[in-house]
Amino acid sequence: LKTRPTAQVGSEGRRKPPNSRPPSTPDLAAAAAADEMLLLRGLLLAALLAVARSPLASASESDHKYKISEPVKLWVNKVGPYNNPQETYNYYSLPFCQPAENPAHKWGGLGEVLGGNELIDSQIDIQFLKNVDKGPICTIELDAKKVQQFTDAIESSYWFELFIDDLPLWGFVGETDKNNENKHYLYTHKNIVVKYNGNRVIHVNLTQESPKLLEAGRKLDMTYSVKWVQTNVAFARRFEVYLDYPFFEHQIHWFSIFNSFMMVIFLTGLVSMILMRTLRNDYAKYAREDDDLESLERDVSEESGWKLVHGDVFRPPRNLMFLSAVVGIGTQMAALILLVIVLAIVGMLYVGRGAIITTFIVCYALTSFISGYVSGGLYSRNGGMVLHMFLFLFSQENFPMLFCYTELIPEFESRQFLCSLS
Numbered sequence: 001l002k003t004r005p006t007a008q009v010g011s012e013g014r015r016k017p018p019n020s021r022p023p024s025t026p027d028l029a030a031a032a033a034a035d036e037m038l039l040l041r042g043l044l045l046a047a048l049l050a051v052a053r054s055p056l057a058s059a060s061e062s063d064h065k066y067k068i069s070e071p072v073k074l075w076v077n078k079v080g081p082y083n084n085p086q087e088t089y090n091y092y093s094l095p096f097c098q099p100a101e102n103p104a105h106k107w108g109g110l111g112e113v114l115g116g117n118e119l120i121d122s123q124i125d126i127q128f129l130k131n132v133d134k135g136p137i138c139t140i141e142l143d144a145k146k147v148q149q150f151t152d153a154i155e156s157s158y159w160f161e162l163f164i165d166d167l168p169l170w171g172f173v174g175e176t177d178k179n180n181e182n183k184h185y186l187y188t189h190k191n192i193v194v195k196y197n198g199n200r201v202i203h204v205n206l207t208q209e210s211p212k213l214l215e216a217g218r219k220l221d222m223t224y225s226v227k228w229v230q231t232n233v234a235f236a237r238r239f240e241v242y243l244d245y246p247f248f249e250h251q252i253h254w255f256s257i258f259n260s261f262m263m264v265i266f267l268t269g270l271v272s273m274i275l276m277r278t279l280r281n282d283y284a285k286y287a288r289e290d291d292d293l294e295s296l297e298r299d300v301s302e303e304s305g306w307k308l309v310h311g312d313v314f315r316p317p318r319n320l321m322f323l324s325a326v327v328g329i330g331t332q333m334a335a336l337i338l339l340v341i342v343l344a345i346v347g348m349l350y351v352g353r354g355a356i357i358t359t360f361i362v363c364y365a366l367t368s369f370i371s372g373y374v375s376g377g378l379y380s381r382n383g384g385m386v387l388h389m390f391l392f393l394f395s396q397e398n399f400p401m402l403f404c405y406t407e408l409i410p411e412f413e414s415r416q417f418l419c420s421l422s
Helices: 025-056 110-114 144-155 254-286 290-301 305-312 320-346 355-366 368-381 386-421
Strands: 074-081 119-121 132-141 158-164 167-172 174-176 184-197 200-213 219-230
Touching: 110 355, 144 174, 144 184, 158 200, 167 184, 167 200, 320 355, 320 368, 355 368
Parallel strands: 184 219
Antiparallel strands: 074 119, 074 158, 132 219, 158 167, 174 184, 184 200
């Protein structure tokens, strides 16, 4: 009778199966490959489930898609005088209807922060495809201070900016009585018209009504209305209304262009003729044959005027580092402007708030190597020291990056932190 092999106990106290042997390297590789295939299949299945469930997920402003009765946020941005668009303040610097204790804030990027944009949720109840005939916002109790603030704003023609689904709305704070300049009226009703196509917002418009006289001790009921109107405009073309093509479509003044072109040609020919008549004798002098060396030497020894400084052309200037820096920065600015113009033509920088400022900052940092290359080449060709050139190139190329990281980014983060605390 053959005896059955018994299991052995390994060094770690676990029982080994009969005739067991340690797995070889190919077996381990095959097991690892099998585990990776199972992991990939699981990830693929999860992705398919996510895609299949995506229509059931709730929409938001990120994809600009909404469902019926879904909240649509009205963001308030800033106020400022109409005659000076660069002077802007926070929307709630004026005593408008204040939101709850912790309103949501929204920033679109570094350029938006530098442009003075700070979007705050107004918490006005607006729902997708739900008309509002007349809804209350709040009641403002006027005192002497609030009346003075609104009066100063109206006299300076203050305007404000709102946003719905990244589409801007503008309006004035109030108006002055045409017959009496001492009477000022505050608009108390906001009429919002929203055009939609399917589940997307296409166009928004704001008109203000019900001006009320500003008097201390008076209570003003601030109201709003919302009307939804269907349109056939595609979502990709919703920003074209802000470009106003008929306004910018001017006639080309061909006569002025031809006149300027001919003037340039005439001036170029006049300057060239003057230079040729002035330098004709010099050209004839240097074109003489070798047998007239004595007269050539005599003429060279009698040189005068600008010909006496021909040897100073290749002499290094006194402020070589400053000259090299100016030339490099000028080259960088030219490349920066050209790059931004190309991006503005190819892309859509007008869509995002602060996109142009962000583009300028990023392109300025990316084109810093042009300044360093041009400045370093000019500095080295004129006999600059190697150590100085290294320090000079480091400052030329890395100052934009250091500026972005040490000044702009911490400021942006600190503002976010303070707003989160508030």
